[in-house]
Amino acid sequence: MAEKKGKLSFRNLLYNNKFMLPFSIVVSVIFWLVINISENPTREQTISDIPINISTSGTMVEDLGLDIISGGFGEKASVRVSGPSYVVSSLKPSDITVYAVLDQVNAAGTYNLKLQAVKNSSFANYNILGITPESISVTFDNVDTKSFMVTPKAIGAVAQAGLIAQTPVVTHAENETVDITGPRTEIQKIAMVVAEAQVNKTLSETESFDAVIKLFDQDGNEISTDPFTIPKTTIKISVPIFKSKELPIRAEFTNVPDFFKSSPIPHTLSENVTTVIGPPNIIDSLTEITLSPIDFYNISLEKHSFDCRLNLPTAVKSYENVDYVTVVIDVANLRERTFTVTRFSPYNYNPNLNITVTKALKNVKLCGPAASIQTLSDEDLIAEIDMSGKQAGEYSVTVKITARNHPDVWQIGTYSVIVKATEN
DSSP states (O other), rough: OHHHHHHHHHHHHHTOHHHHHHOOOOOHHHHHHHHHHOOOOOOEEEEEEEEEEEEEEHHHEEEEEEEEEESSSOEEEEEEEEOOOHHTTTGGGEEEEEEEETTTOOEEEEEEEEEEEOOOOOSSSSSEEESSEEEEEEEOEEEEEEEEEEEEEEEEEETTTTTTEEOEEESSSGGSEEEEEEHHHHHTOEEEEEEEEEEEEESSSSSEEEEEEEETTTTTTTETTOOOOSOOSEEEEEOEEEEEEEEEEEEEEESHHHHHHSSSEEESSSOSSEEEEEEEEHHOOOOOOBBEEGGGGGOOOOOOOOEEEEETTTTTTTTOOOOOOEEEOOOTTTEEEEEEEEOOOEEETTTTTEEESSSSSEEEEEEHHHHHHOOOOOGGGGEEEEEHHHHEEEEEEEEEETTTTTTTTTESOOOOEEEEEEEE
16 A cells, blocks of 8 residues: 555656656756757857966066066956857856966067966866957066155246245255156156246245146156156245345454454455345344454464355345455554563462463564554563363463553464462
8 A cells, every 4th residue: 555655656746846847947957958068069259358467476577677567457358268068158257367478578678478378277178269369568677766856946936026036945855855766767767856836926925835746858848757656746845035135244353452342453355245135024134244253363464364254144145146255454554573471360260279370471473553562572461361160280271462551462373371270
């Protein structure tokens, strides 16, 4: 009875739709495969959107230090294949590798690289018939980094009446140079880097503007920045607005004898006035320009001409590019004599110290008006000794020579004496 029930159950399956529907599909697929394999054993198909691989590792390109400058990036190829229908119909772009052959690359330049395709999946039962495109253009070069000075340029910058627009400057010192990275052959074309700002207005004071970095070759033609890596494409430049003023020049002196403090020693200047230029607020405050000081101890009958630098405030400069003025001392009525100094006057010393100078100071040369020099004697001279900060001990101290009742004479050169300081 059980055996009969089993036979009836199998027969019943043939009339069961839930069983027969999937069973029919499976049988159909098997028949389709059999027919395709037997009736259409091979077919051709194109596999598209296969990325092109360019590997320089282990090649001469790597040995030469070359990099890919352009071409190949993001490019894709199509590969035509043939094989069993059931194989080629299932192929995907990831099943095939397309790469560029680098054998011909032996120097910087642009090359048409042949493409090759290889199988890289378990589906090996097919043939590769061709690649589209057959080659790609790729440029190789060494990548260099070079530093350039930045030249600021302000288009249409005009100063207000009475003021002067100066040559633009880079606002921040760290931007005065720029490091540009790119292909060596392209880097070599750069002759100038300009930071250009469109100002196009009248300025009453110094202002800063955003400036775009531009590259130019030696003929002044602009170069595209596309091949290069530039840290900053814009920087700040400033247009200084200055004012000019003509001012008298005055000589300055140090170690001036008392007489010449109120009545300057006769002298002439190679330039009596100068025109200076600078920020308006500074220029407006100036009434004269002084020179670097002349030490009276250096004035003698032999040396009486001095080149003195103009003392200019920060941001102020000479409009005529005058840096030095020659000062000539009138020595027509001056005389020189040599003396021995035996009188010494220490000062600024501790009262508990006893100061002694054991030797006279010989061959001391003085200069001054003839009438004063002729009436001077050794007894009129005193060597003043500054003992500030000195304790007991022996010192070599520079002295200042003064002449009693002769405030218009001065020593030529410097002199020192050996001083002994002992405790009382």
